[in-house]
Amino acid sequence: MTKIKERKRQAGWVVAGVVSVVVAALAGLAFGPVNLPPGSVAAEVLNLIPGVHIHSGLDEREIAIVTQIRLPRVVLALLVGAMLALAGGCYQGVFRNPLADPHLLGVAAGAGLAVTAVIGFRIGTGSAGGDVTSGLPLTTPVAAFIGAVGAVVLTYLLGASGGRDRSPATLILAGVAVSAFLAAAQTYLMQRNVDAIREIYSWLLGRLATAGWHDVLVILPYAVVTGAILLIFRRELDVLSVGDDEATGLGLHPQRSRYILLAAASLGTAAAVSVSGLIGFVGIIVPHTVRLLAGSSYRVILPLSVLFGAAFLALTDLVARTVASPAEIPIGVVTAFFGAPFFVLVLRTTKRVSL
Amino acid sequence: MNALEALGVRVALGGATILDGVDLTVAAGEWVAVIGPNGAGKSTMLRAVGGLLPVAGSISIFGTPTERLTRRQRARLVATVAQSPVVPAGMTVFDYALLGRTPYIPPLGRESSADLAAAGEVLARLDLERFAGRQLDTLSGGERQRVFLARALAQGAPLLMLDEPTTALDIGHQQDVLDLVDELRRDRGLTVLATMHDLSIAGEYADRMVLLAAGRVAASGTPREVLTEELLATHYGARVRVIDGDHGPLVVPVRSTAGGA
Numbered sequence: 001m002t003k004i005k006e007r008k009r010q011a012g013w014v015v016a017g018v019v020s021v022v023v024a025a026l027a028g029l030a031f032g033p034v035n036l037p038p039g040s041v042a043a044e045v046l047n048l049i050p051g052v053h054i055h056s057g058l059d060e061r062e063i064a065i066v067t068q069i070r071l072p073r074v075v076l077a078l079l080v081g082a083m084l085a086l087a088g089g090c091y092q093g094v095f096r097n098p099l100a101d102p103h104l105l106g107v108a109a110g111a112g113l114a115v116t117a118v119i120g121f122r123i124g125t126g127s128a129g130g131d132v133t134s135g136l137p138l139t140t141p142v143a144a145f146i147g148a149v150g151a152v153v154l155t156y157l158l159g160a161s162g163g164r165d166r167s168p169a170t171l172i173l174a175g176v177a178v179s180a181f182l183a184a185a186q187t188y189l190m191q192r193n194v195d196a197i198r199e200i201y202s203w204l205l206g207r208l209a210t211a212g213w214h215d216v217l218v219i220l221p222y223a224v225v226t227g228a229i230l231l232i233f234r235r236e237l238d239v240l241s242v243g244d245d246e247a248t249g250l251g252l253h254p255q256r257s258r259y260i261l262l263a264a265a266s267l268g269t270a271a272a273v274s275v276s277g278l279i280g281f282v283g284i285i286v287p288h289t290v291r292l293l294a295g296s297s298y299r300v301i302l303p304l305s306v307l308f309g310a311a312f313l314a315l316t317d318l319v320a321r322t323v324a325s326p327a328e329i330p331i332g333v334v335t336a337f338f339g340a341p342f343f344v345l346v347l348r349t350t351k352r353v354s355l
Numbered sequence: 356m357n358a359l360e361a362l363g364v365r366v367a368l369g370g371a372t373i374l375d376g377v378d379l380t381v382a383a384g385e386w387v388a389v390i391g392p393n394g395a396g397k398s399t400m401l402r403a404v405g406g407l408l409p410v411a412g413s414i415s416i417f418g419t420p421t422e423r424l425t426r427r428q429r430a431r432l433v434a435t436v437a438q439s440p441v442v443p444a445g446m447t448v449f450d451y452a453l454l455g456r457t458p459y460i461p462p463l464g465r466e467s468s469a470d471l472a473a474a475g476e477v478l479a480r481l482d483l484e485r486f487a488g489r490q491l492d493t494l495s496g497g498e499r500q501r502v503f504l505a506r507a508l509a510q511g512a513p514l515l516m517l518d519e520p521t522t523a524l525d526i527g528h529q530q531d532v533l534d535l536v537d538e539l540r541r542d543r544g545l546t547v548l549a550t551m552h553d554l555s556i557a558g559e560y561a562d563r564m565v566l567l568a569a570g571r572v573a574a575s576g577t578p579r580e581v582l583t584e585e586l587l588a589t590h591y592g593a594r595v596r597v598i599d600g601d602h603g604p605l606v607v608p609v610r611s612t613a614g615g616a
Contacts, residue, residue, distance in 0.1 A: 006488075096441075232463055238450070239457055242506075243441035245407055250457040250510070251430035296445030296490075299465075 006295070013294040017307030021078065024311035028074040028318045029066050033325055041066055072213045076275065077317040078310040079216065079223050080208065081282055083272045085309020087265035088283025089290070089301050090230050093237035094258050094265075095168045102269040102283035105175040105262070109182035110151025111144040111273045116186045116200050118143040120193035140203065141218065141274040148270035154178050156259075168258065206279035206332030208317050215275040226268030230302055233261050237298035279313070281335040285343045286312055292346050312339070356418050358383045358514045358546035359404060363412035366396070366403050373399045375570040376412070383417070383513070386540060386547040388561035390554060390581070392591045395567040397550035398438065401516050404548070405435045416514065430458035434507035435516040436500075439523070442492050448502050449487040452478055455509030477508045481535065497528035504532070508539065515540075517549040521556065529553070533560050558582050558603035566590060578603040 029045065030038040036058065043056035044066050058066070087102035095104070103109075118139055159174035190197055236257045239247045247254040269283075286309040290301050313331075316338060320331040359381040366374040374396045381387045389397045403410045406421060406429050414421045416432050424432070434455070443451070455477075456470035478484050481501050486494060491502060500520065507515060517536065521529035537560060540547050551557035557564065558578035566574040566581050568590040574581050582604040587595050598605045 096443075235460070235465070238446075239454055241441070241443040241446065242451070242454060243437070245402070245405070245435075245437055246440060246454075246506075248407055248426065249405055249430060249433070249435045250454065251425075251427035252457070253426065291445065296443070297450060 010294060010300050013290075013300070013304055014307070017304050017311070020311040021307055021314075024314040024318075025074050025078060028077065028314045029070045031318060032065075032070060032322060034062070034065060036062055036066065045071070068212070072216055073208055073317070074314055075216050076208050076219075077314040079219055080272045080276045080279065081286075081313025082306040082310040083219075083223050083226060083268045084279060084282040085286035085305040085312070086227065086230055086302055087269045087272075089287035089298065089305040090237065090261055090265040091283070092287055093241060093298050093301075094261050095172060096241060097168075097172070098288065099284070100172075101280070102265065102272075103278070103280070104172065105155045105266060106151030106178040106182065107148040107266060107269045107273060108278050109179035109186070110147040110149070110154075111270070112147070112204060112278065113182045113186040113189070114143040114147025114150075115140055115203050115277075116189045116193075116196075119200050119203070120189050120196045141215070144277075145270050145274035148273050149267070151178055151182055152266040152270070156262075171262075202330065203277045204332075205330030206277040206335075207328075208276055208320075208331060219271040219275055222268055222271035226264045226271075227306065229264035230261065230268075231306075233257060233264075234298045234302045237261065237302070241298070277332070279332045279335055281332070281339050282309055282313055285335075285339045289343060289346050356383055357381060357415075358385070358417060359548065360415040361400075361404065361412065362414075364400070364403055364414060365411040366399055366408050368399075368408070373570055374403065377567070377570070377572055379565060379572070381514075381546055381548055383546050384540070384544055386537070386549070386560060386562050388557040388564045389548065389550045389567060390552075390557055390564055391567035391573070395590075396570045397567055398518050400567065401435065401518050401548065401550060405433060405516060427458045430510065430512070432512050433514045433516060434510035434512035436503045436507045436518065436520060438518040440503050442499065444490075444492055446491050447487065448483060448489050448491055448494070448505075449474060449478065451491050451502055452483075452505040452509050455506040455511075458510065473511065474505075474509050477505045480539075481505050481508070496523045497525075497531065500524060500528070500532055501535070504536070508543075513544070514546045514548065517547065519550055519552055522552060529556060536560075554582055554587070554606040555600070555604075558606070559600070560602075582606055 026038045026042055030036050030041045040056040040058050043054040044058055044063055046052050046054055047056065048067065084102050088100070091100040091102060091104055092098055155171065155175045155178045158178065159171035190200060236252060239250055239252055240254055240257060244254040287301055287305045290304040290308055294300050294304055313335070316334045317331055319338065320329045320334045323329060357380055359379065361377060361379040364374050364377045364379070365372065377396070377400060379400065389400055391397050399408065402408050404414060404416070406426065416424065416429065421429065453466060453470065453474040456466055456473060459470060460466055478487055481504060483498075483501055483505055486498060486502070491499065494502065500523070515536070520536070521532055524532060533556065536547060539545055549561075561578060563576065564578050564581040565572055566586060573590050574586050582597055584595060584597050587593050587606065594609050594611055596607045596609050598607060
């Protein structure tokens with residue numbers, strides 16, 4: 001029966017996703033200013049598991065590069081990529097809109113404004129006009145998170161004020177209004193603090209911070225909660241896709257499901273944005289690529305988006321930090337530069353054209 | 356037992372009263388057609404029974420007042436095919452029909468083999484097996500209507516509500532779909548409550564008809580009692596001739612002589 005064949009095919013895609021995560025992670029750990037043999041790198045990673053001792057042939061310094069410098073960054077890339085792709089897939093399902101992305105409800109604008117304010121006014125750096133090149137002040141992630149969550153809450157409140165019959169479109173429009181307002185405020189702040197523009201842009205274009213395990217630990221709880229909620233509710237996304245009336249008729253509370261899904265996705269996005277800045281493209285392109293390749297059910301799209309989003313961002317981060325080494329290209333630039341042609345290729349070579 | 360017992364149903368939307376004290380009883384196994392001019396509240400009545408609207412008055416489904424039913428319980432008793440359901444992009448016919456099993460799937464679970472079998476059986480019954488792997492948005496209007504019906508049947512609910520089930524179909528497909536519904540009603544002991552636009556067709560298939568006008572029940576009874584030239588003139592403002600047919604009265608629109616050449 002077709003269903004069994006389909007499930008086998010989907011299992012194949014899951015295997016492909018896991019393999020791509022492993023390959024991307026190994027590549028991210030092995031390559032950089034110092035290139036190390038991937039086999040030895042894999043051995044060192046396995047050595048981190050208590051009780052495992054494999055001789056990798058790497059010296060002290062190389063081990064430190066792998067486990068202390070590259071590993072946190074690769075893990076961060078995997079987490080951020082997974083979360084952005086997962087949230088994007090969720091937004092597209094909730095809004096039944098192929099253009100929805102994780103930043104739709106004001107996440108980007110809110111985080112952008114908050115970070116601009118923090119950088120522009122040197123909040124939290126201690127000395128006004130401090131050393132620009134020494135990295136962003138520690139308060140940037142916190143500000144980004146608060147700004148992102150605040151903007152989404154504002155969008156919800158505005159969208160919900162439409163009364164009982166509010167549709168998903170009302171929420172999108174509220175998000176557009178909130179984003180426009182916050183972006184205007186942000187532009188004004190940037191005009192007032194021209195000297196900080198370079199730093200602000202570097203954040204806006206996305207960056208995977210290299211603050212060791214700290215960032216990973218900061219977003220891990222959000223990633224786990226978001227991932228769990230979205231994966232648990234993913235069947236409801238399929239039901240929501242047939243319309244609110246039908247979903248109600250099938251025993252669901254569409255409005256409630258939608259709000260739970262959006263809250264979880266927004267929280268995860270806010271956490272990702274707080275450590276990585278605004279990395280565009282992943283949230284739109286990864287779920288669509290998965291949809292084109294593996295089918296339109298959200299039960300397939302969401303888990304595969306986690307895997308391929310993680311792999312995609314780990315690989316693009318590798319490109320971002322090696323292509324123009326020792327300088328780093330903003331990762332948001334790389335995601336779009338390599339992601340867009342790839343997506344066009346997928347669009348052209350698949351038979352499924354409906355989005 | 357009655358499949359549906361609605362008493363004094365009132366629905367107000369945006370300040371306007373859409374239904375103004377409607378009583379509607381449907382016996383188990385019966386086919387009742389709700390007719391009425393545009394804006395009479397036909398679809399609203401189905402939506403009220405389906406639990407899609409806040410309702411004043413009382414509605415009982417198979418003897419249980421709806422306020423005592425959870426949504427899942429209600430979904431196992433009533434299945435609705437809306438007038439023009441959303442066609443989700445890229446979804447296969449089988450997956451669409453399988454969504455009908457939602458009220459039986461535990462919140463964190465997935466479809467059991469019984470659910471897969473139920474969906475497969477419905478597709479076979481509706482002669483849709485060869486479309487199972489096709490995407491719903493690639494099917495024709497008549498095929499889609501059968502798939503919508505399949506999803507509702509997969510729900511396994513004894514009360515089937517159809518909102519204008521034949522609107523988008525040509526005359527041959529209209530008859531195909533309604534014949535199919537009638538067969539299913541007999542095979543599975545379903546109760547059918549349908550709003551219908553075409554009065555002649557409604558009269559041929561329904562056991563009873565309810566004529567709604569301006570949110571109230573203007574007439575109810577057998578097709579012969581409801582489809583009369585006077586009632587249709589009063590409530591539709593229509594000039595019609597009612598001719599006696601084999602399965603019910605046939606309503607033929609007649610052009611007014613004033614406009615004639």
